[in-house]
Amino acid sequence: MHERDSARPGATFSSNMLAGSIFLFFGAAAMVLGWGYGLGTMRQPGSGALPVVIGSALVALGIVQLLGAVREAAMTAGAPAFRRSELRPLVLILGAVFAFAVLILPAGLIPALVALIVISWFAQKGGPKWEIAGAMALVIAVIIAIFKYGLGLPLRLFVWGF
């Protein structure tokens, strides 16, 4: 955990505003979807009862949170929700996991891990490029040792191989 840097008042989408928006979005979604599942009766609360109750509580909290955040933003410089420096790790880390998910079945374990490691290596700036090969060999060896041989899970290293 680290402190988020602050900016000019009123100029940024603050951390507190994001919290309010998250509450509103998921609260409203739970209410709408929950309504469709049936509220049931007092004696037999239906599948939608709790989602609707929790969803409306969340919407209420979201409104309180957003109003507070907007008022705060008008007076002081709130902590911004997103920082530019977070974009690169966010995209590359999630992208690396996505590449793994896409490759694991059609291509096999080793190609999927290679893609994962290469993409995620660049998520943090300044990683010595020549080290990728070493890290890749070590990580892949350890993973195969643990999962395939240690736990005996049926993992296919290459789809076209064994």
Next chain:
Amino acid sequence: MDVVSLLATGLQVALNPVNLLYCLIGVSLGTAIGVLPGVGPVITIALLLPLSFGLPVESSIILLAGIYYGASYGGSTTSILVNLPGEASSAVTCIDGHQMAKKGRAGAALAVAALGSFFAGTVGTLLIALAGPPLAAIAMRFGAAEYAALVFAALLMVATMTRGGAVKGIGAALLGIIFGLAGADVMTGVFRFTFGAPELRDGIDFAALAVGLFAIAEIIDNISSPSRDNSSTSAIGRLWPTKDDFRKAWPAVLRGTGIGALLGVLPGAGVAMSSFSAYMVEKNVAKEPERFGEGAIEGVAAPESANNAAAQTGFIPTLLLGIPGSPVMALLLGAFMIHGVAPGPRMMSEHAPLFWGLIASMWIGNLFLVLLNLPLIGLWVRLLKVPYHWLYVFVLAFACVGVFTMGSSAFQVYVLIFFGLLGYLLKAAGLSPALFILGFILGPMFEENFRRAMAVSHGDPLVFFQRPISLIFILLGLAILALATTSFVRRGREEAAEG
């Protein structure tokens, strides 16, 4: 059966060579990750959840619990030697521990920390064994209404104790509840929030959710924050403390153990708060408080004992009521559930070998830690030199393969991405992922008991206020909420006045 013979049964389970090995792996792994910055017990336990499928339930819980208390030992090692708390709970140990290290007394500080922790761990383990049966007997009498009220109070308590205010805390927990409700409704068979995906009918996979929320989101956060410098390793010096050290340390160990044991039971208070409180108490009772901050041995002994005692007694609400008070406990509860064991008052009788085996293994694990950690300190500290690049690449690979092997389909890996993104958003919004996960675990429990209570009372919501225990829980929850909101409002006004 009396406690002694039950503990003997437990020792039999714990001393089984296979379980002994898992205990050893657990505490060693725990120490390692306690030393490494950026990987904590929560991430590690989350990562190992998919693996625990393949192990017998005793072994997997013994392994995961070992990671948990092993991490607090590792955290204290780096706090003392390099002024870098691996864990939040050992942050306060830095203050005096690192000062001692600078004066060439790191060995004594480490030894006192280890011995104090061992003492506290022993007391904590005994407390669970002694308090377990009577508490379970009380909890056994809880009906659905009491349980629903208890979950309500526990969630409010945890939510209001987190930093960032009650609104954010409660909101994060409610958000978790909504995700916890996804899947087929056991009572009606309706598929909730599944969006047509058959993989979601059994609910969101707990391991994929936990790994995404903690490991993936944490990596993104760590990479984007400026890198830390952790080069200043000092010499360890003489390991065995002097007579004077012992004389000063033992009352502090006793007080720390007491405070930790007490705070560990409370949901939300947890390990970090207990070490901080113990330190403050020592400073207040000390004859020469000015020694604190300059390398006072009590300042190491008390918080280290407190966090270990709290780490042990934190198991009491988790095992006996099925209500986890911290994210680590929520993950352990998840691990129990993966194996089809529901922690709660009945667990002690229905799964006696598991319950007592776990307790006995915790004591053995603490012993391992003292015997292994002190001589191997040099080795652990070398772990600090592992570059973060290698570390996070490995964690990512482990996370993906682990989650994939649970279903042998890519679906859970996509779930992992979703919760990685959600975890990032929660962090950006200053919402606690720990509360989210507590809500996720407790939500379905609340719903089930709430519905049962309503059915029993023929739809009369007053049932929650008519039964005395349930009424107490609800009043307790509301009182905590009132307290938190008023202090929140007050703080808000003060901030506004200052701004």
